[in-house]
Amino acid sequence: MSETSRERFQSTLCRARKIAVLTGAGVSAESGIPTFRGAGGLWRRYEATSLASPEAWRRDPGLVWEFYNHRRERALGCAPNPGHHALAQLEARWREAGRAFTLITQNIDGLHEKAGSRSPVRLHGSLWQVRCLSCGSVTENRDVPITPAFAGSGSPDPEAPARRFTAAELPRCGCGGVLRPHVVWFGEALQESDLAAAAAGVEGCDLLLVVGTSAVVYPAAGFVPMAKRHGALIAEVNVEPSAISGLCDVVFTGGSGAILPSLLDVTPA
Numbered sequence: 001m002s003e004t005s006r007e008r009f010q011s012t013l014c015r016a017r018k019i020a021v022l023t024g025a026g027v028s029a030e031s032g033i034p035t036f037r038g039a040g041g042l043w044r045r046y047e048a049t050s051l052a053s054p055e056a057w058r059r060d061p062g063l064v065w066e067f068y069n070h071r072r073e074r075a076l077g078c079a080p081n082p083g084h085h086a087l088a089q090l091e092a093r094w095r096e097a098g099r100a101f102t103l104i105t106q107n108i109d110g111l112h113e114k115a116g117s118r119s120p121v122r123l124h125g126s127l128w129q130v131r132c133l134s135c136g137s138v139t140e141n142r143d144v145p146i147t148p149a150f151a152g153s154g155s156p157d158p159e160a161p162a163r164r165f166t167a168a169e170l171p172r173c174g175c176g177g178v179l180r181p182h183v184v185w186f187g188e189a190l191q192e193s194d195l196a197a198a199a200a201g202v203e204g205c206d207l208l209l210v211v212g213t214s215a216v217v218y219p220a221a222g223f224v225p226m227a228k229r230h231g232a233l234i235a236e237v238n239v240e241p242s243a244i245s246g247l248c249d250v251v252f253t254g255g256s257g258a259i260l261p262s263l264l265d266v267t268p269a
């Protein structure tokens with residue numbers, strides 16, 4: 001990274017009254033969270049996109065839960081990396097100084113929270129929340145396996161013996177309704193309240209930092225022009241140049257775990 005980009009970024013950062021950060025899969029990948037994308041990204045013979053969908057759920061909710069049970073098991077064994085910690089520490093310094101800081105994440109694994117981030121806007125929901133299909137209530141749930149029936153299931157191996165889970169084996173709400181993962185699936189709308197919280201964090205910010213995502217998908221794609229409108233500095237940290245690099249004022253190429261700790265080692269001025 002060039003010294004001038006770094007200086008430009010840090011001089012804006014230390015004076016920023018309002019910071020917005022958008023994070024994506026790249027941040028989690030450095031902690032060992034599988035992205036289920038691209039080569040080798042299959043779970044059994046399925047693309048993640050074909051399991052994280054309302055159609056898949058209608059076809060076979062047990063299979064979808066088996067996939068999410070596996071993801072929860074994997075996430076449980078993963079720890080936040082230095083990038084997560086650097087963001088949480090930046091947030092703490094900014095809040096302590098009475099300044100605004102909003103972390104918006106596309107990740108569902110809970111690693112930002114584990115690192116100490118206080119109230120990230122989770123655009124895609126959480127692996128650790130479930131939603132009742134009957135009464136609609138959303139609750140924290142850290143059970144692994146999700147129900148005893150799922151113990152030992154979920155191997156991503158395509159040769160793993162397929163077993164079909166019955167309706168009686170699915171996780172249930174106290175009201176008797178079936179619970180589903182409280183995550184946003186392909187083809188589903190994001191929660192209005194999350195969209196509003198994200199927009200409120202980005203609107204009028206002095207600095208928008210995009211980390212580990214190309215931010216080309218709605219609604220993230222809208223954040224860059226939204227921040228630019230008010231003159232924010234737009235910064236990107238990604239392992240390789242992305243579709244939004246051209247829109248950014250400063251671009252840092254590399255892993256967020258390697259770059260963020262020193263880049264964000266700034267106190268409010």
Ligand SMILES: [Zn+2]
Nearest residue numbers: 132135173175
């Ligand atoms: Zn219920």
